[in-house]
Amino acid sequence: MSVLEIKDLHVSVQTDQGVKQILNGVNLTINEGEIHAIMGPNGSGKSTLAYTIAGHPKYHVEGGSILLDGAEVLTMTVDQRARAGLFLAMQYPVEIPGVTVTNFLRTAKTAIDGEAPAIRTWIKDVRGAMTNLRMDKSFAERNVNEGFSGGEKKRNEILQLELLKPKFAVLDETDSGLDVDALKIVSEGVNRAKENTGLGLLLITHYTRILRYIHPDFVHVFVNGRIAEQGGPELADRLEDEGYDRFLVPEIVN
């Protein structure tokens, strides 16, 4: 069984005002098949955690480690991490000029699997996944994310999640900017991916509404760059009622 372990992770970024410490000792273990929700106020470091796992060069790891089945992820390049089985669904997927969705998906699949997918089944898989996500066929020939609406970009992320079949996926505020219909479609896609591959999920969100459709096994409250409280799904309900004030007050005094 696969396991992703984050141990005492400290991360900083370089800003105009100098080095800013963002993550202050994050500990988290995700087993295959588990869904962990990370919830927290804006600026608490949730997205930093997501990007650090994926290996974005902007974030500097000061200490700690991330282990995927015992192998150190932090020494891997971005593409090596993806090939090792990690996936990040981005909050703001970028446009890639000149590269069609079809070409991109095939290249990524080939890179991840180490060999080109069999043409016939691959085309069928792509079409099926697109239909499930209510994506029009014309998407396949458009450049990646170019001119896509916010909702279309998120669907395109989940399309990749379903086709690339990672062991662990981090969904960074995938719910933001989605209307309720799109939220349902995207959530169905995530649930389908989990059902089909049994992947582990780290669901990063500010709001609880996506948790109505994707049910977490664990909920972690993220404040000031570390996990302030954890519990089961009931913790999300409590946050829904109370908000994050309870966690923020002591920090201000501090």
Added chain:
Amino acid sequence: MSAVPTLKTTPAPTAPPESTTQHGNKAHTDGRFGYVPVQTRSDRFKSVNVADFDAVTGREAVWKLSPVAKFTDLTAGELDGSVYPISSDPVDGVTVDWVDRSDARIGTAGTPEERAAANAWSTFEKALAITVSGEEAKEITVTRADLGASPRAAHVIIEAKPFSQATVILQNTGDARLSENVEIILGESSNLTVVSVQEWNTGAVHLTNHFASVGKDARLKHVVVSLGGSIVRVNPSVRLAGSGSDTLLLGLYFADAGQHLEQQVYVFHDAPHSRSRVTYKGALQGQDARTVWIGDVLIGNKAAGTDSYEQNRNLVLSEGTRADSIPNLEIETGDIVGAGHASATGRFDDEQLFYLQSRGITEEEARRLVVRGFLTEVIQQIGSPTLEARLQETIEAELLSSASLPAAVEAR
């Protein structure tokens, strides 16, 4: 609208008489009073004689985006107009020979609009003539590889006889400091593809004007591929002279550090039911990589039923580059099918690289994917499978050799 400042066509009127009008309520006296810029692209000053042009300052419309100080030998110096070595394999239906300046075809497709072109025109001793006949499709490659590093003038004629069909590839390699004019003459219902490939050595300078005249129901596909050389300026100018004439102008350029690649495209719809499509795509990579694209389309008053569209796309792959892109559309008749233009310059940056890498794609592959995807649209339309495959390889090699190094450092 295109507008070229030149005083040659519009003599300044005499100063207005002194009057007693209120202070301030009179014409300005800034020295260019009465100056009217050229109103139409086709009205630009033209001459085959170098002495008719003033010395180049770099402020002229045709020169203002070019590093003119780096090739004064071509605009103002003496050029060697002698015959140079060429090579080509014999092809049925195509003759390649040197003809005298008195050849009747010379001057029928166009006339220089700037000094370097006029300098070449005044100096060349013999013109290289590539003459196509016969209705069967055929392809010929004429290679110029030994032009040398001293300033040179050249004149090329490519003629497609009525109803003939061919692809003519001008393959340019080696050293060069060359100013030249190429005249492309399409007889009635001919179908000609001209591909000019610039793969010069690093220090080469090449300034060329391609003047094409497309006859009734004829079709010209013109492709400019500029990859190698220090300064390469290829300006195709196509006159759709016969009714039903059609042209597809394609361009593909990849500028590395310090390279200046320029193309000023001009399509003149001068006959009814003529059609033009212009697609130029360029990639830029490395410090001071520079590209210029100017696309002028003039739909003249005789060109009812014209259908025209031009576009330029640039892909910026690193910091420190500059891409100029200037589409101009001038329409003298309202009775047209369509006329449009588009220009876009996009950037391939670290965030895009991160996105592709986060899907398992290596950095090298990511760059290749983006550039290949971007340029393929043009390459695929050339219509010569051998050349297409070779260009694809050349571009990928260029991509790896020139810029993956600084980019890798940047991305840590």
